[in-house]
Amino acid sequence: MQKRRLILSLIFIIGIVAGYFVYQKFLSTSPGMAKQKAVAEVTAIDVYAAFEADESAANQQYLNQVIQVSGSIAGVERPADANPVITLETTGFGLVKCTLEPGWDEAQLQSLSTGDQITLKGECIGLLLDLLINNAIIIQP
Amino acid sequence: MKLNNLKKIGFTAILLLSCFSAFGQRYLTREGKIKFYSHAPMEDITAHNNKVLSIIDIDKGQVAVDMLIKAFEFEKKLMQEHFNENYMESDEFPKATFKGSFEVPQGLKQMTAGSYEVAVTGDITIHGVTKPLAQNITLKVEDKSITTHFVFNVKVKDHDIKIPNLVVKNIAEEIEVTADFVFKPFER
Numbered sequence: 001m002q003k004r005r006l007i008l009s010l011i012f013i014i015g016i017v018a019g020y021f022v023y024q025k026f027l028s029t030s031p032g033m034a035k036q037k038a039v040a041e042v043t044a045i046d047v048y049a050a051f052e053a054d055e056s057a058a059n060q061q062y063l064n065q066v067i068q069v070s071g072s073i074a075g076v077e078r079p080a081d082a083n084p085v086i087t088l089e090t091t092g093f094g095l096v097k098c099t100l101e102p103g104w105d106e107a108q109l110q111s112l113s114t115g116d117q118i119t120l121k122g123e124c125i126g127l128l129l130d131l132l133i134n135n136a137i138i139i140q141p
Numbered sequence: 142m143k144l145n146n147l148k149k150i151g152f153t154a155i156l157l158l159s160c161f162s163a164f165g166q167r168y169l170t171r172e173g174k175i176k177f178y179s180h181a182p183m184e185d186i187t188a189h190n191n192k193v194l195s196i197i198d199i200d201k202g203q204v205a206v207d208m209l210i211k212a213f214e215f216e217k218k219l220m221q222e223h224f225n226e227n228y229m230e231s232d233e234f235p236k237a238t239f240k241g242s243f244e245v246p247q248g249l250k251q252m253t254a255g256s257y258e259v260a261v262t263g264d265i266t267i268h269g270v271t272k273p274l275a276q277n278i279t280l281k282v283e284d285k286s287i288t289t290h291f292v293f294n295v296k297v298k299d300h301d302i303k304i305p306n307l308v309v310k311n312i313a314e315e316i317e318v319t320a321d322f323v324f325k326p327f328e329r
Binding site: 029030063064079081082083085094097099102123125126128129130132134 | 169171189192194207208211214218219232235236
Protein backbone atom coordinates (compact mmCIF):
# COMPACT_ATOMS: atom_id res chain seq x y z
CA MET A 1 0.00 0.00 0.00
CA GLN A 2 2.71 2.39 1.05
CA LYS A 3 4.80 1.35 -1.92
CA ARG A 4 1.93 2.18 -4.25
CA ARG A 5 1.55 5.61 -2.69
CA LEU A 6 5.27 6.24 -3.08
CA ILE A 7 5.18 5.29 -6.77
CA LEU A 8 2.14 7.49 -7.36
CA SER A 9 3.75 10.50 -5.73
CA LEU A 10 6.95 9.88 -7.70
CA ILE A 11 4.98 9.85 -10.95
CA PHE A 12 3.22 13.02 -9.84
CA ILE A 13 6.52 14.80 -9.15
CA ILE A 14 8.05 13.62 -12.43
CA GLY A 15 4.92 14.89 -14.20
CA ILE A 16 5.30 18.34 -12.67
CA VAL A 17 9.02 18.51 -13.48
CA ALA A 18 8.38 17.37 -17.07
CA GLY A 19 5.54 19.89 -17.40
CA TYR A 20 7.78 22.68 -16.15
CA PHE A 21 10.54 21.63 -18.55
CA VAL A 22 8.18 21.60 -21.54
CA TYR A 23 6.81 25.00 -20.52
CA GLN A 24 10.28 26.51 -20.14
CA LYS A 25 11.60 25.01 -23.33
CA PHE A 26 8.63 25.22 -25.67
CA LEU A 27 5.85 27.42 -24.37
CA SER A 28 7.20 30.36 -22.37
CA THR A 29 8.35 33.52 -24.09
CA SER A 30 11.08 35.81 -22.83
CA PRO A 31 9.93 38.63 -20.55
CA GLY A 32 8.75 41.84 -22.23
CA MET A 33 11.23 44.63 -22.88
CA ALA A 34 9.88 46.64 -19.92
CA LYS A 35 11.27 43.96 -17.57
CA GLN A 36 14.68 43.73 -19.21
CA LYS A 37 17.64 45.78 -18.08
CA ALA A 38 19.67 47.81 -20.54
CA VAL A 39 23.42 47.12 -20.52
CA ALA A 40 24.17 50.59 -21.86
CA GLU A 41 22.58 54.00 -22.35
CA VAL A 42 23.76 55.62 -25.56
CA THR A 43 22.81 58.25 -28.12
CA ALA A 44 21.86 57.13 -31.61
CA ILE A 45 24.74 59.22 -32.97
CA ASP A 46 27.34 57.59 -30.71
CA VAL A 47 26.19 54.00 -31.12
CA TYR A 48 25.96 54.32 -34.91
CA ALA A 49 29.42 55.92 -34.99
CA ALA A 50 30.78 53.01 -32.95
CA PHE A 51 29.41 50.50 -35.48
CA GLU A 52 30.65 52.58 -38.38
CA ALA A 53 34.15 52.85 -36.94
CA ASP A 54 34.57 49.16 -36.10
CA GLU A 55 31.66 46.80 -36.58
CA SER A 56 33.19 43.75 -34.94
CA ALA A 57 34.23 45.69 -31.84
CA ALA A 58 30.75 47.22 -31.61
CA ASN A 59 29.19 43.78 -32.11
CA GLN A 60 31.20 42.51 -29.14
CA GLN A 61 29.79 45.31 -27.05
CA TYR A 62 26.18 45.63 -28.24
CA LEU A 63 25.05 42.72 -30.45
CA ASN A 64 22.12 40.77 -28.94
CA GLN A 65 22.16 43.12 -25.94
CA VAL A 66 19.41 45.35 -24.62
CA ILE A 67 20.39 49.00 -24.96
CA GLN A 68 18.71 52.34 -24.29
CA VAL A 69 19.06 54.73 -27.23
CA SER A 70 18.25 58.46 -27.34
CA GLY A 71 18.04 60.60 -30.42
CA SER A 72 16.14 62.82 -32.76
CA ILE A 73 13.29 61.21 -34.73
CA ALA A 74 14.02 60.96 -38.46
CA GLY A 75 10.68 59.31 -39.21
CA VAL A 76 7.96 56.94 -38.08
CA GLU A 77 7.05 54.09 -40.46
CA ARG A 78 3.85 52.06 -40.29
CA PRO A 79 4.31 49.00 -42.55
CA ALA A 80 1.05 47.18 -43.25
CA ASP A 81 2.19 43.70 -42.24
CA ALA A 82 4.79 44.52 -39.60
CA ASN A 83 5.33 46.44 -36.37
CA PRO A 84 5.93 50.23 -36.46
CA VAL A 85 9.49 51.49 -36.86
CA ILE A 86 10.88 54.69 -35.33
CA THR A 87 14.06 55.85 -37.07
CA LEU A 88 16.62 58.01 -35.33
CA GLU A 89 19.06 60.45 -36.92
CA THR A 90 22.78 59.79 -36.93
CA THR A 91 25.72 61.67 -38.38
CA GLY A 92 26.69 58.60 -40.44
CA PHE A 93 25.44 57.09 -43.68
CA GLY A 94 22.63 55.07 -42.16
CA LEU A 95 20.02 55.52 -39.45
CA VAL A 96 19.09 53.72 -36.24
CA LYS A 97 15.85 51.82 -36.88
CA CYS A 98 13.88 50.79 -33.82
CA THR A 99 11.09 48.24 -34.45
CA LEU A 100 8.51 48.42 -31.66
CA GLU A 101 7.48 45.50 -29.47
CA PRO A 102 3.77 44.59 -29.90
CA GLY A 103 1.58 46.43 -27.39
CA TRP A 104 2.64 49.99 -28.27
CA ASP A 105 0.50 52.97 -27.32
CA GLU A 106 -1.23 54.11 -30.50
CA ALA A 107 -2.00 57.64 -29.22
CA GLN A 108 1.61 58.13 -28.18
CA LEU A 109 2.84 56.90 -31.55
CA GLN A 110 0.50 59.31 -33.36
CA SER A 111 1.83 62.22 -31.30
CA LEU A 112 5.46 61.75 -32.41
CA SER A 113 6.86 64.04 -35.05
CA THR A 114 10.11 64.31 -36.97
CA GLY A 115 12.79 66.14 -35.02
CA ASP A 116 11.35 65.25 -31.57
CA GLN A 117 13.77 63.86 -29.00
CA ILE A 118 12.99 60.31 -27.93
CA THR A 119 14.48 57.53 -25.79
CA LEU A 120 13.81 53.89 -26.58
CA LYS A 121 14.93 50.59 -25.10
CA GLY A 122 15.37 47.50 -27.25
CA GLU A 123 17.60 44.65 -28.39
CA CYS A 124 20.41 45.56 -30.76
CA ILE A 125 20.31 42.98 -33.59
CA GLY A 126 23.11 44.35 -35.77
CA LEU A 127 24.19 46.64 -38.57
CA LEU A 128 23.26 46.53 -42.24
CA LEU A 129 23.50 50.06 -43.60
CA ASP A 130 21.17 50.97 -40.78
CA LEU A 131 21.59 49.83 -37.19
CA LEU A 132 18.58 47.72 -36.22
CA ILE A 133 16.97 47.63 -32.78
CA ASN A 134 14.20 45.09 -32.11
CA ASN A 135 11.35 44.77 -29.58
CA ALA A 136 11.77 48.43 -28.70
CA ILE A 137 9.62 50.29 -26.19
CA ILE A 138 9.41 54.05 -25.72
CA ILE A 139 10.98 55.20 -22.44
CA GLN A 140 10.60 58.95 -23.03
CA PRO A 141 8.55 61.05 -23.72
CA MET B 142 29.63 62.67 -53.97
CA LYS B 143 30.26 58.95 -54.14
CA LEU B 144 33.70 59.12 -52.62
CA ASN B 145 32.43 61.25 -49.79
CA ASN B 146 29.57 58.84 -49.15
CA LEU B 147 31.84 55.84 -49.33
CA LYS B 148 33.95 57.26 -46.53
CA LYS B 149 30.90 57.35 -44.35
CA ILE B 150 29.62 53.86 -44.98
CA GLY B 151 29.95 51.27 -42.27
CA PHE B 152 32.17 48.26 -42.33
CA THR B 153 29.45 45.87 -43.52
CA ALA B 154 28.56 48.06 -46.40
CA ILE B 155 32.18 48.34 -47.43
CA LEU B 156 32.43 44.57 -47.37
CA LEU B 157 29.22 44.32 -49.30
CA LEU B 158 30.37 46.89 -51.80
CA SER B 159 33.91 45.64 -52.13
CA CYS B 160 32.94 43.50 -55.08
CA PHE B 161 31.56 46.48 -56.96
CA SER B 162 33.48 48.80 -59.24
CA ALA B 163 33.95 52.33 -57.94
CA PHE B 164 32.39 53.70 -61.10
CA GLY B 165 29.55 51.23 -61.53
CA GLN B 166 25.94 52.34 -61.69
CA ARG B 167 24.67 51.16 -58.36
CA TYR B 168 21.11 50.95 -57.15
CA LEU B 169 20.14 50.21 -53.58
CA THR B 170 17.27 49.30 -51.31
CA ARG B 171 17.39 49.19 -47.53
CA GLU B 172 13.69 48.33 -47.25
CA GLY B 173 13.71 45.16 -49.32
CA LYS B 174 10.98 42.71 -48.38
CA ILE B 175 11.56 39.00 -47.83
CA LYS B 176 8.70 36.77 -46.82
CA PHE B 177 8.98 33.12 -46.05
CA TYR B 178 6.22 30.59 -46.00
CA SER B 179 6.35 27.14 -44.50
CA HIS B 180 3.54 24.75 -45.37
CA ALA B 181 3.35 21.66 -43.14
CA PRO B 182 0.61 19.19 -42.15
CA MET B 183 0.09 20.75 -38.71
CA GLU B 184 0.37 24.46 -39.51
CA ASP B 185 1.36 27.13 -42.00
CA ILE B 186 3.91 29.69 -40.85
CA THR B 187 4.65 33.04 -42.45
CA ALA B 188 7.30 35.59 -41.47
CA HIS B 189 8.24 38.98 -42.91
CA ASN B 190 11.46 40.97 -42.98
CA ASN B 191 11.01 44.50 -44.32
CA LYS B 192 14.54 45.69 -43.66
CA VAL B 193 16.57 43.79 -46.20
CA LEU B 194 19.56 45.57 -47.71
CA SER B 195 20.36 44.95 -51.34
CA ILE B 196 22.67 46.59 -53.85
CA ILE B 197 22.70 45.96 -57.57
CA ASP B 198 25.36 47.11 -60.02
CA ILE B 199 23.99 47.30 -63.55
CA ASP B 200 27.35 48.00 -65.17
CA LYS B 201 29.13 44.96 -63.83
CA GLY B 202 26.07 42.78 -63.36
CA GLN B 203 26.48 42.11 -59.66
CA VAL B 204 24.00 41.88 -56.86
CA ALA B 205 24.34 41.55 -53.08
CA VAL B 206 21.64 40.96 -50.47
CA ASP B 207 22.17 41.24 -46.73
CA MET B 208 19.60 40.69 -43.97
CA LEU B 209 19.42 40.22 -40.23
CA ILE B 210 17.69 37.04 -39.10
CA LYS B 211 16.25 38.69 -36.01
CA ALA B 212 14.47 41.22 -38.22
CA PHE B 213 11.95 38.54 -39.31
CA GLU B 214 8.58 39.20 -37.71
CA PHE B 215 6.15 36.38 -36.94
CA GLU B 216 2.52 36.39 -35.99
CA LYS B 217 3.35 34.76 -32.65
CA LYS B 218 6.19 35.83 -30.40
CA LEU B 219 6.81 32.22 -29.38
CA MET B 220 7.35 31.19 -33.00
CA GLN B 221 9.78 34.07 -33.48
CA GLU B 222 11.78 33.03 -30.43
CA HIS B 223 11.94 29.38 -31.48
CA PHE B 224 12.97 30.42 -34.98
CA ASN B 225 15.84 32.52 -33.62
CA GLU B 226 16.96 30.40 -30.71
CA ASN B 227 16.38 26.81 -31.78
CA TYR B 228 16.55 26.72 -35.57
CA MET B 229 18.48 29.70 -36.94
CA GLU B 230 20.69 30.21 -33.87
CA SER B 231 20.72 33.87 -34.78
CA ASP B 232 22.93 34.94 -31.87
CA GLU B 233 25.69 32.95 -33.54
CA PHE B 234 24.64 33.51 -37.17
CA PRO B 235 23.01 36.97 -37.20
CA LYS B 236 22.91 37.44 -40.98
CA ALA B 237 21.82 35.74 -44.16
CA THR B 238 23.49 36.93 -47.35
CA PHE B 239 23.50 36.41 -51.08
CA LYS B 240 26.14 37.49 -53.56
CA GLY B 241 25.69 36.88 -57.25
CA SER B 242 26.27 38.02 -60.78
CA PHE B 243 24.35 38.15 -64.05
CA GLU B 244 24.79 39.25 -67.62
CA VAL B 245 23.42 42.76 -68.12
CA PRO B 246 21.09 43.34 -71.09
CA GLN B 247 21.96 46.50 -73.04
CA GLY B 248 18.62 48.17 -72.28
CA LEU B 249 19.10 47.69 -68.56
CA LYS B 250 22.57 49.18 -68.74
CA GLN B 251 21.05 52.31 -70.23
CA MET B 252 18.06 52.24 -67.85
CA THR B 253 15.58 52.13 -70.74
CA ALA B 254 12.07 51.53 -69.39
CA GLY B 255 10.97 47.91 -69.75
CA SER B 256 11.29 44.43 -68.26
CA TYR B 257 14.50 42.43 -68.48
CA GLU B 258 14.89 38.79 -67.60
CA VAL B 259 18.30 37.94 -66.22
CA ALA B 260 19.81 34.69 -64.95
CA VAL B 261 21.49 35.31 -61.60
CA THR B 262 23.98 32.81 -60.21
CA GLY B 263 25.67 33.14 -56.88
CA ASP B 264 26.04 31.92 -53.32
CA ILE B 265 23.46 32.08 -50.58
CA THR B 266 24.55 31.87 -46.94
CA ILE B 267 22.01 30.94 -44.28
CA HIS B 268 22.82 29.65 -40.79
CA GLY B 269 26.52 29.89 -41.63
CA VAL B 270 26.21 27.42 -44.53
CA THR B 271 26.87 28.62 -48.08
CA LYS B 272 25.19 26.99 -51.09
CA PRO B 273 25.06 27.90 -54.77
CA LEU B 274 21.83 29.44 -56.00
CA ALA B 275 20.71 30.08 -59.58
CA GLN B 276 17.56 32.05 -60.22
CA ASN B 277 15.92 33.69 -63.22
CA ILE B 278 14.53 37.06 -62.23
CA THR B 279 12.79 39.90 -64.03
CA LEU B 280 14.10 43.41 -63.45
CA LYS B 281 11.60 46.11 -64.31
CA VAL B 282 12.96 49.56 -65.09
CA GLU B 283 10.65 52.51 -64.49
CA ASP B 284 11.81 56.12 -64.17
CA LYS B 285 14.88 55.88 -62.01
CA SER B 286 14.02 52.70 -60.17
CA ILE B 287 14.47 48.96 -60.70
CA THR B 288 11.79 46.66 -59.31
CA THR B 289 11.91 42.91 -58.92
CA HIS B 290 9.72 40.18 -57.47
CA PHE B 291 10.75 36.54 -57.34
CA VAL B 292 10.09 33.32 -55.49
CA PHE B 293 12.45 30.47 -54.73
CA ASN B 294 12.68 27.50 -52.36
CA VAL B 295 15.24 26.79 -49.69
CA LYS B 296 15.70 23.31 -48.24
CA VAL B 297 16.07 23.49 -44.48
CA LYS B 298 18.47 20.52 -44.53
CA ASP B 299 20.81 22.20 -47.04
CA HIS B 300 21.71 24.81 -44.47
CA ASP B 301 22.19 22.44 -41.58
CA ILE B 302 19.09 23.69 -39.77
CA LYS B 303 17.91 20.96 -37.44
CA ILE B 304 14.22 20.48 -36.79
CA PRO B 305 13.43 18.32 -33.73
CA ASN B 306 11.18 15.30 -34.39
CA LEU B 307 8.60 16.76 -32.02
CA VAL B 308 7.81 19.63 -34.41
CA VAL B 309 8.65 17.92 -37.69
CA LYS B 310 5.00 18.10 -38.73
CA ASN B 311 4.87 21.84 -37.99
CA ILE B 312 7.71 22.96 -40.24
CA ALA B 313 8.11 22.32 -43.96
CA GLU B 314 11.28 20.68 -45.30
CA GLU B 315 11.30 23.24 -48.05
CA ILE B 316 10.60 26.90 -47.30
CA GLU B 317 9.14 29.18 -49.96
CA VAL B 318 10.93 32.54 -50.03
CA THR B 319 9.38 35.57 -51.73
CA ALA B 320 11.44 38.70 -52.39
CA ASP B 321 10.24 42.18 -53.35
CA PHE B 322 12.85 44.84 -53.95
CA VAL B 323 12.57 48.40 -55.25
CA PHE B 324 16.07 49.68 -56.01
CA LYS B 325 16.76 53.41 -56.14
CA PRO B 326 19.95 55.24 -57.20
CA PHE B 327 22.61 54.83 -54.52
CA GLU B 328 22.46 57.75 -52.12
CA ARG B 329 21.25 58.32 -48.59
